Amino acid sequence: MAEYERVEHDVLVIGAGGAGLRAAIAAANSGARVGLVCKSLLGKAHTVMAEGGAAAAMGNVDDRDNWRVHFADTMRGGQYMNNWRMAELHAQEAPDRVRELEAWGALFDRTTDGRILQRNFGGHRYARLAHVGDRTGLEMIRTLQDHAIHMAIDVHMEVTVVQLLKDGERMAGALAYDREKGRFKLFAAGAVVLATGGIGRAFSITSNSWEYTGDGQALAYQAGAELVDMEFVQFHPTGMVWPPSVKGILVTEGVRGEGGVLRNSLGKRFMFDDIPENYRPQTADSEEEGWRYVMGDKAARRPAELLTRDHVARCIQREVREGRGSPHGGVFLDIAWIKERIPDAAEHIRKKLPSMYHQFMQLANIDITTTPMEVGPTTHYIMGGIRVDGDSQMSSVPGLFAAGECAAGLHGANRLGGNSLSDLVVFGKRAGEYAAKFVSTRGRGTPAASEADGAVNRALAPFDRAGSGEAPYAIQHELQRMMQELVGIVRQEDEMKRALENLKGLRDRARRVAAEGNREYNPGWHTALDLDNLLTVSEAITRAAIERKESRGGHFRDDFPEKDSQYAKFNIVVRKAPDGSMQLERRPIPPLPAELAAIIEEQQT
């Protein structure tokens, strides 16, 4: 029998970014004994990277805003692929979740009358993002972390889950290892909340850190849960492109919210050339009107730079492909130009975008108050993920919940900037509460010992191949390059079929992967174990992307460049078939209730 330490909790939360922390707090508030597993140290999760803000229709800056407008904006941004119940709950509950953060110590930027200030962002009709300069995510994660450490929550830092454990059909725990010593832990829990974030590391150009290897999506899939919308990956339009070592690091949309403009090598603001029909009524006719909007003129409409991310990313790619790009293969993002319009522009930029100022100064020797940045698309976020019930966030496996990026539904085919931070707290809270409720009514299961033993043996296998097998880094790099090239921002059937073939080959190599050295804090071993998850999510993304023969939101097909109304009727569900193969299903989208349909209708203009 394999050796492991046994740890018991009522609710086990896997992942300690905004969603995981909020879920842990909610479960503890419901009286559950909570374990919180972090892949890294507490407070280092990707939430710290979020810059722009949390979208919540509080109406502090523009009193025309309310949840109905936010709901309609989210659905329009998601091209109506969204789980409408989640979009409804999110729009209704986000303001309370943001105010709650303030009650726990968060200090958002203020309006002149002392309320929480809100900023403009792509796809949001009114100024809606509560923010702290351009480090909103850090403020959120620190607030949640500092609140949680005074509660009955056991934190397990630098612990990675390798398998979920079931008792019959229900969730019963997880098997994990700690990075420091490489020892195994068996978590027995009545319910599990997955809050593991994204899949960015499946691509070579990404804003995501090493942790985002699709763990939650893959663990849930292996445990029999359904994934949905996996073809919808968001390529953020503005990542750094130079120097090479920082390629992909995020440049916040807040730059454009504060008046930054995109220009090609001819100096032209190309975003005004291609405005999608359904956004025309809300988009400025001229650069002049766009500037008035940035300055808070309520009669003015958004500049074209603030169209949705999927659209802006493709326009940038078009400019580069057609030879109008910047020297290092991006376009120019210029915030320095606002000095023509406002006094003390340099000071204003440093105040509103301090971390962007530092990032470019330190990593690229560029002063953004005087010089345009070079930017290009970077893999940022996956809209798809674990299919959950809109109210409870429970997956198709009883007792397995998911929240935040690893869950799917809220964002549909494309996420609006700012809707992620609010997603974390709205659905983190719901997942934690419903998980605690699940345990109080259904009690705990007993994780199957055979499953745990199997997981330990699989995890240790790379050491058995030391000296003979292949090192993991080359396999990981090849997977990332291949996905970027063949299943990236512009897709085609034949390329994606080639990607599926390549994935088979990479999986064979991953089966022979070796780890050198011992189990103590061994990154080679960890990379080897992460490969499985990366391969699973890459296959799910590729298969779903082949299945959707149209272009919609984050999913763009060169061979089917238009939207197809037939494809508006269903989501693509991915699950593991009894024979172990990956199975796809077209699942009809349930009809909108009349009152929500009416909101979308009234918000069309």
Next chain:
Amino acid sequence: MTATTFRIWRGSRGKGAFTDYETQVTEGMVVLDAMHQIQAESAGDLAVRWNCKAGKCGSCSAEINGQPRLMCMTRMDELPANELVTVEPMRAFPHVRDLVTDVSWNFEVKKTIRKFTPRKPDAPDGTWRMAQEDVDRVQEFRKCIECFLCQDVCHVIRDHHKHDEFIGPRYFVYTAALEMHPLDTEDRLRDLKEDQAIGYCNITKCCTKVCPEHITITDNAIIPLKERVIDEFYDPVVKLVRLFRGKKKT
């Protein structure tokens, strides 16, 4: 592209030695890139703690040529050209492996600091009003990314090993953020004086110098806290007033 030698501390639980690795340095590279390249080329099990690689999470703290710094924000072209680069783990914390240290002491210290306790909401809508100028100074402290470089460089911790008596610059910044928070009602001055040994700090400002977020730790956080402690416990006028009023020290 130039070949550069990195002298990296390798070993486990404090036992180990420097090992030299050579790798190619290209334009714009940072020290963390070099560590990753060495992992992929010749030392697959080189232990490095890192996350965001953008100076926002504070995971990759180490000592580069003897200076406490973030590996992800240290550009190779700002180090002396054509010279060997030494990379060591932080020295103020127990060693785990290679460049990784056990920083859990910091997380334990944080739990001992009295938590944020807001006054009752007093605006008509059930929330609070705060002016931007009142949150500005606290926002400076809240920029902290918890990289613990200030803890690493502080001689009270690093050289005198006062981990049990002293909380260190990070937690003076944390306490200052709470004490100066416009809504907070808790009093942490006695703790600072008696349990957290703020008096040990002799304001050499080493912490301020290494802070990657450029927080003016000493001037804006530690000195004001020291002044508040002095006003509370040592001010002769206050003492006299208290004596006559017969008021107990709070």
